[in-house]
Amino acid sequence: MNQPSSFHSVKSMKKFKLFILVGITLAFYSCGQESQSDKKNPTADSVYAIIGKVTGQDSGMIFLSHRQTGLTDSTRLDHGFFKFSGKADTVEFARIILNGQTKGFFLENGKISMLVKKDSLPFAQITGTKTQEEYNYFEGQYLKSVNDRSEQLEKFYRAAVQAKNQKTVDSLEIIYDSLDQVQKNLVIEFVKSHPGSVLSAFELYTNFSYNPRYSQLDSVYSLLDSTAKASYYGRQLNQILQTAKLTAVGQPAPEFSCADPDGKPLALSSFKGKYVLLDFWASWCGPCRRQNPAVVIAFHKFHPKGFEIFGVSLDDTREDWLKAIKKDGLNWPQASDLLGWKCAPAALYGVKGIPMNYLIDPNGIIVAKGLFGQDLDKKLAELLPG
Numbered sequence: 001m002n003q004p005s006s007f008h009s010v011k012s013m014k015k016f017k018l019f020i021l022v023g024i025t026l027a028f029y030s031c032g033q034e035s036q037s038d039k040k041n042p043t044a045d046s047v048y049a050i051i052g053k054v055t056g057q058d059s060g061m062i063f064l065s066h067r068q069t070g071l072t073d074s075t076r077l078d079h080g081f082f083k084f085s086g087k088a089d090t091v092e093f094a095r096i097i098l099n100g101q102t103k104g105f106f107l108e109n110g111k112i113s114m115l116v117k118k119d120s121l122p123f124a125q126i127t128g129t130k131t132q133e134e135y136n137y138f139e140g141q142y143l144k145s146v147n148d149r150s151e152q153l154e155k156f157y158r159a160a161v162q163a164k165n166q167k168t169v170d171s172l173e174i175i176y177d178s179l180d181q182v183q184k185n186l187v188i189e190f191v192k193s194h195p196g197s198v199l200s201a202f203e204l205y206t207n208f209s210y211n212p213r214y215s216q217l218d219s220v221y222s223l224l225d226s227t228a229k230a231s232y233y234g235r236q237l238n239q240i241l242q243t244a245k246l247t248a249v250g251q252p253a254p255e256f257s258c259a260d261p262d263g264k265p266l267a268l269s270s271f272k273g274k275y276v277l278l279d280f281w282a283s284w285c286g287p288c289r290r291q292n293p294a295v296v297i298a299f300h301k302f303h304p305k306g307f308e309i310f311g312v313s314l315d316d317t318r319e320d321w322l323k324a325i326k327k328d329g330l331n332w333p334q335a336s337d338l339l340g341w342k343c344a345p346a347a348l349y350g351v352k353g354i355p356m357n358y359l360i361d362p363n364g365i366i367v368a369k370g371l372f373g374q375d376l377d378k379k380l381a382e383l384l385p386g
Contacts, residue, residue: 048109048129050084054098056118063097066107068232072097090232091131091198096121106131106199134199142186150179161290170373183207188220195225201233209240210353211370214248217241243350249368253278253360256345258312258335261322266310266335269364274306275383277376278358280351282314282340283324288355292328294373298380299332305384306362308332314354316340 050064054077064073064084075082087109094107096114101121105112112128126132139147153176160168187207191200204220221229221241228234246254257267268278279295281288299309313336315321321336337344343351349358359368359379368379 046109047085047087048107048112050082050096050107050112050114052082052096052114052116054080054082054116054118056080057099060099064107065095065097065102066092067094068092092232093202096124106135108132131198134194134197138190138199138203142190143183146179146183146186150176153179188223191220191223195223196227198228198231198233200224201228201231201237205233205237205240209237211356212240212244212350214241214244217244240350240352247349247358247366247369249366251366253358253364253366254348256348258337258345260333260335261325266333268310268360271308271310271360272364273362274308275302275362275380276308276310276360277371278349278360279309279311280314280343280346280349280354280356281311282354283317283320284315285354289324289328291355291372292330294376296329298376301377302380302384305386307380307384310335312336312343312345314340314343314346314351 052062054062058077058080060077061074062077062082066072068090073084073086075084088107091106091108093104095102095104097103098116098121099119101119103116103121103124103126105114105126106129108129108131110129112126112132114124114126116124127136153172157169157172157176160172184207187203191197191204194200201224204224208217208220217237218241221237224234224237229238245251253268255267255269257265260266268276277295277298281292283289295309299307309330309332311325311330311332311334313321313324313334315324315336316338318338321334321338324330325334335345346354349356355372357369357371357376358366359371359376361367361383367383371379
């Protein structure tokens with residue numbers, strides 16, 4: 001993205017390059033001129049009040065998306081001014097939406113001020129509550145240089161993908177991975193000095209939930225104090241930690257069954273006796289589709305040696321799913337419950353982003369996870385030589 005997202009720029013590039021974050025889809029509904037939350041009129045010490053001004057735009061609808069509940073509130077601009085109010089039972093990372101642009105911020109009880117320029121919502125100034133002020137400080141003092149660098153990389157990466165310049169894409173991914181580690185280290189530094197902050201739990205959840213390594217995740221989770229662990233993001237992090245323990249390398253792959261394109265149940269255990277790549281993907285996932293050619297090459301190279309692939313799609317439309325299978329040449333067993341992000345096998349494995357995969361040995365033990373491109377080829381060559 002050319003503009004900073006509600007998450008940090010490195011996270012934006014990760015999302016573009018490797019996976020789609022859960023919950024990024026927004027459900028809108030219009031509440032008319034008056035915000036539904038404005039009708040509650042609760043007492044000041046137990047509510048939030050968002051007071052905002054959009055310069056350069058007098059009218060139009062503005063939305064407040066509550067990502068934890070999936071609800072979206074709305075109101076109209078009145079000479080550029082807008083207001084939302086209500087009660088926050090917990091601190092949440094919400095989004096304000098205007099003219100198709102979004103801006104993330106921390107919503108909690110208290111007064112929140114927003115200053116927005118027309119068509120520049122991602123650069124809005126949001127101040128007021130404790131967690132939001134911490135977020136502003138973290139973004140400005142810890143991550144500014146990382147964000148600036150990642151924005152540059154993102155532009156080059158998009159251009160390379162557009163030009164199908166794989167050599168440049170590969171080199172940029174190496175640089176990106178290095179920058180991503182820098183960001184993780186900065187997050188850990190912040191958490192160590194703010195163990196009780198909701199922001200600390202949020203940053204750990206945001207930076208360490210994709211393809212988590214149990215030992216690493218357990219180590220950073222232990223940095224939080226009881227208050228942060230009890231927060232929404234602390235609880236989410238603990239849930240991911242428990243799932244990561246069950247799906248760690250060396251653990252038996254959790255069994256499941258899912259319907260194939262003919263509607264017949266296909267069980268993971270049916271692949272026992274062979275190396276199988278459990279591959280989570282979707283037709284709508286750009287990074288998955290760009291990864292598929294490398295998976296196809298690996299399949300044809302190692303299938304004669306006893307390698308199988310079990311594709312599990314997070315699609316919700318049968319037609320799109322089957323069309324992508326045919327177009328990408330995914331000539332191996334496929335299954336989907338067509339429930340999108342509510343996909344049961346994905347939930348069982350704690351999948352928070354796709355593409356994601358697990359390499360399982362003939363005895364049903366997970367031997368590797370998150371293998372992409374050359375890493376997949378190298379691992380299979382190690383396990384299936386000759």
